[in-house]
Amino acid sequence: MDGSVLERAFTRAEEALLSRTLVGRRLAADVRDAAGLVVFAAGAEIDRPLLDRARERGLLEEVARAAEPGTSDTELxxxxxWLAERRRPRG
Structure with a gap:
């Protein structure tokens, strides 16, 4: 999509689902940026400020993948x- 209202709505829904699923967990692994630098260290508690910083850096999915296992892993x-399906090019 191209930044349309629908795209922004999907993005907000994705972020809300991630937040609800991840807040209160800890990172089981380091989260690194594109340059390979550790942005969030393993053991850090995932809270809303961490998720806000991850969103600003485009690292929400990386944080989700690095999160410790939890009871809502099926949901995650x-x-x-769903994200992979939605992002797959249509043709």
Whole structure:
């Protein structure tokens, strides 16, 4: 999509689902930026400020993948599948 109202709505919905699923967990692995630098260290608690910083840096999915396992992992897995399906080029 191209930054349309629909794209922004999907982005907000994705972020809300990630936030609801991740807040209160800890990072099981370091989260690195594109340059390979550690942005969020393993063991850090995932809270709203961390998620805000991750969103600003475009690292929300990386934070989600680095999160410790939790009871809602099925929900998180479904979210990743939904994101992959939505981002697949249509033709």
């Amino acid at each position: 897995e479904e979210l990743f599948l």
